[in-house]
Amino acid sequence: MALLCALLGCLLAAWHGGPSLGLPLGPGGARRAPPAVGQFWHVTDLHLDPTYHITDDHTKVCASSKGANASNPGPFGDVLCDSPYHLILSAFDFIKNSGQEASFMIWTGDSPPHVPVQELSTDTVISVIANMTTTVRSLFPNLQVFPALGNHDYWPQVNFQKCFKDFTIGLTSKVYNAVANLWKPWLDEEAIDTLRKGGFYSQKVSTNLNLRIISLNTNLYYGPNIVTLNKTDPANQFEWLENTLNISQQNKEKVYVIAHIPVGYLPSSKSTTAMREYYNEKLIDIFRKHSSIIAGQFYGHTHRDSIMVLLDKKVKSVLEKQTNNPGVRLFQYDPRDYKLLDMLQYYLNLSDANLKEESNWKLEYVLTQTYDIEDLQPKSLYGLAKQFAMPDSKQFIKYYNYFFVSYDSSAICSGKCKAYQICAIMGLDQISYVDCLKQYYIKHNL
DSSP, rough: OOOOOOOOOOEEEEEEOOOOOOOOOOOGBBBBBOOSOOOEEOOOOOBBBOOOOSSOOGGGGGGGTOOOOOSSTTBBBBBTTTTTTTHHHHHHHHHHTTTOOEEEEEESSSOOOSOOOOGOOOHHHHHHHHHHHHHHHOOOSSSSEEEOOOOSSSSSSOOOOOHHHHHHTTOOOHHHHHHHTTTTTOHHHHHHHHHHHHEEEEETTTTTTEEEEEEOOOOOOOOGGGGGTOSGGGGGHHHHHHHHHHOOOOHHHHEEOOOOOOOOOOOOOOTSSSSHHHHHHHHHHHHHTTTTEEEEEEOSSSSSEEEEEEOOOTOOOOOOOOOOOOOEEEEETTTTTTTEEEEEEEOOOHHHHHTTTOOOEEEEEEEEHHHHOOOHHHHHHHHHHHHHSSSHHHHHHHHHHHHTTOTTTTTOHHHHHHHHHHHHHHHSSSHHHHHHHHHHHHHHHO
């Protein structure tokens, strides 16, 4: 099921310390208490498949199955197919009618389906992104949305040769121009300008002016992107990012970083980063340098529910046939300093929804209650990670079940599988990741 890696996603917290922002001044200089909690939604990896339809020939239910037999197709989709529009609309309808008040939404990319290259084109990709943008705007006309581009938001999706060659010769990408026009209602002129040039931008949240969203184009660093091979700073994004973070530091802003391709190591395989290792190390260095103002990072791409903790270099320790149910998540934060407080994960039991031909989105878990931790700050997540690493950890069993959004409670992850998971959570750079695996192998005789 391609829908929603946070319709699922990766949450990254950096361990840092520093002064918090003061309460805003009210009339007469009095301190004005902010709302007790702020909230925002995170959706990602919608992967709309317009070809999805119910037919007796299960090899032809959807183009995204690439001829494989759909296992149990119904009105809300099938685990071997990308998302039918009915499923995406169901998710957004749930968000709209959930009764949860949110300040904004982040949307971390990948609207088109996983289909053979010849079945898409740049115009088709743009049309799918436009469809999803129109859907979001029509359902949430008063909500500020911060999008990021995913690797499937280009054509072709694999080698990027066509979609990035325009940029390398000094012209603007057709995709960049298209999304800049589509997303104008949500972004200011400066953000639109950098989006049009390089696919990235930054902007303050209109309801939280001390909070800045930085939307990175980490597709520039994706392994299959041969156009950026051997380039030290594609599109000058590293330079722009450092400058933007320096300005935010001077202005006493807090920052949420959003992107599609995540930093760190993939939790389901050994020693594999989602982006090229050089770019991963570079980003990790920048994030560590500015950890005092980066209050959270949010990614898509992996189609799994996972967390990561970025430790300071001086800290040495350990601490993301399979598919998943669709899910959406709501983050809660402190409006005074934008620290992340909690996360509510909602999901749709796809088999049950197809059987009953109606969607019943449910609360899957509340992170702090499920794991008995105080908040989503790095110290809390670090303590949780240490619990995960313990032999026969019940906390890790729960985590691995939620990793697939309660799709298969019988799934077991032990031995090297668990080592890859644990070290992907905390070993985001090469040195800490390799050291984590060594320590885990020795401790558990693997």
